[in-house]
Amino acid sequence: MKSLKFTYILFLFLLILSSCKTLNTNVGIPQQKLPEHYNKTLSDSTNIAQLNWKAYFGDEHLIRLIDTALANNFDLQMALQRIITVKSELLKAKGKQLPNVDLNSWAGRERVGEYSVDWAGNEGGTFLSGDPLNPAYNDYYLGLTSSWEIDIWGKLKNSRKAALSRYLASIEGSTFVKSNLVANVATLYYELLALDNELETLTHTIEKQKEALEVVNLQKEVGKANALAIQQFQAQLLNSQARKNETLQAIAKTENALNFLLGRYPQPIERPKTRLFQDFPHDIKTGLPVQLLTNRPDIRQAALEVEATKFDLKTVKAAFFPSLTIGAKLGYNAFNPKFLFTSPESIAYSITGGLTAPLINRKALKAEFNTAKANQLEALFNYQKSILNGFMEVSDEMINLKQLEELIKLKKQETNILEESIEASKLFYKMAKASYLEVLTAHQNYLQSKLELIDAHKQKQIATVNLYKALGGGWY
Incomplete structure (x- = not known):
């Protein structure tokens, strides 16, 4: 099944590249x-x-x-x-x-459904600090986010x-x-x-x-x-x-x-x-x-x-042609402001890469x-x-x-x-x-x-x- 998906993706990629060969950029007129x-x-x-x-x-x-x-x-x-x-x-x-780097901060409160996937299995759990997990919680973030198209x-x-x-x-x-x-x-x-x-x-x-x-x-x-x-x-x-x-x-x-x-x-x-x-x-x-x-x-x-x-x-x-974009995030994330700058427990980071190619809007x-x-x-x-x-x-x-x-x-x-x-x-x-x-x-x-x-x-x-x-x- 995995090989079939890979073959399908490769086929689309080659189809995109082959169709681009017909786009001639050598333009000229008689001089x-x-x-x-x-x-x-x-x-x-x-x-x-x-x-x-x-x-x-x-x-x-x-x-x-x-x-x-x-x-x-x-x-x-x-x-x-x-x-x-x-x-x-x-x-x-x-x-x-150049990479796009932004300083981001946010604060919010969210409540998840007690019968939702996000809450299932968490009832009775605790945070690392010992505070109990609740369906409703606060979320604070301060850090850098970046995106870069290669x-x-x-x-x-x-x-x-x-x-x-x-x-x-x-x-x-x-x-x-x-x-x-x-x-x-x-x-x-x-x-x-x-x-x-x-x-x-x-x-x-x-x-x-x-x-x-x-x-x-x-x-x-x-x-x-x-x-x-x-x-x-x-x-x-x-x-x-x-x-x-x-x-x-x-x-x-x-x-x-x-x-x-x-x-x-x-x-x-x-x-x-x-x-x-x-x-x-x-x-x-x-x-x-x-x-x-x-x-x-x-x-x-x-x-x-x-x-x-x-x-x-x-x-x-x-x-x-397909474009490759890399995204990254590094900062402090906590459910309580007093834990926001606690290291390394509140340090959060992520890095993602995405390959996109136009199909419908060609x-x-x-x-x-x-x-x-x-x-x-x-x-x-x-x-x-x-x-x-x-x-x-x-x-x-x-x-x-x-x-x-x-x-x-x-x-x-x-x-x-x-x-x-x-x-x-x-x-x-x-x-x-x-x-x-x-x-x-x-x-x-x-x-x-x-x-x-x-x-x-x-x-x-x-x-x-x-x-x-x-x-x-x-x-x-």
Whole structure:
């Protein structure tokens, strides 16, 4: 009979192990090979992403703003708190690998039935102290209890490794927030510089338009201009003044947005508007695409999330196997408080071991396994997406920078020519060799070209910031 029971238990054990062989934890997806270079031109490993953002920007005003944002920005502070939360999960996973030891104490009174198994044969008996046994008795205990799951299949170890990977991923997540914050502050900073230069251009243009209006008024007095010409010049002046008011409004809103990133209430922001037209102190070097894997915090975070899901899958698989738990108890136990600390008579201890294996709820475990497997596949796809996204961002900003540099060259020439045309049109108008419409057109074309040149410089600075971020800069 005993051999039959043993055979039955062994059969169940082997059945459990054999069914677990079908749970494949080797999950993978096709991977696209990362190009060796960003374009057909060969490049070396020199990379601006390896520069500290302070050295990269080289602007003391911008550096002070970014320092303030890194200290006060609420999004970054929340990201840092998420690190603490995930770290707590890591400590919890580590603690599960150690025995659980508790200090327990209890006191109670119990009465057993006189015809029960617990009382049968005890009537008339006595305790070791000589006190008579009664159906009703007190019970006191003070001591330690412990339980410990022996990690036979690595379930607890893999759970700890998953928690560690997520902890490291949370650090990379906060680094990514920091990188974005640096880029966003720099972007708003250059938008402010552009608006300052737009304001200066509009102010200068308004002065020129007022001078032109005075000339037309004089021409009307001597009969060389009519009221229509004056109205046209007045309308152009009013339009420029309205654009100036819109620019002042945009400056106030942009300052507020920048102050919000800095975690402070609205206040003036010191900045030199001429900085918009200055290049960064370092040449733009993109390095090699493979450096994205180590430089970009979002790609590193995605890679760590993949590692975490791998350990999750192994942890879920281990739940299919039998688990061994050891329990122990050591303390003082007595029916009377005065005997509680009497040694060795009141010392009580026990040790137990239990082997449990899931039988009925295996479908639920398999559902968890399939979920963990799907999570790993999702993490793998997200990792590949992060790499592709990083490469495309760098490629886009490189193209953007090249086009903007060409645009700035052309716009500079155009602006210089149109600036000269203003003076020429005014002179020809006084000599009656040009109409007032030509003067108006010259003013309008110059203003538009000048504003487009300022915008091109702004876009170039922002593209340079975005390229730095796309390469993984801003976190050193």
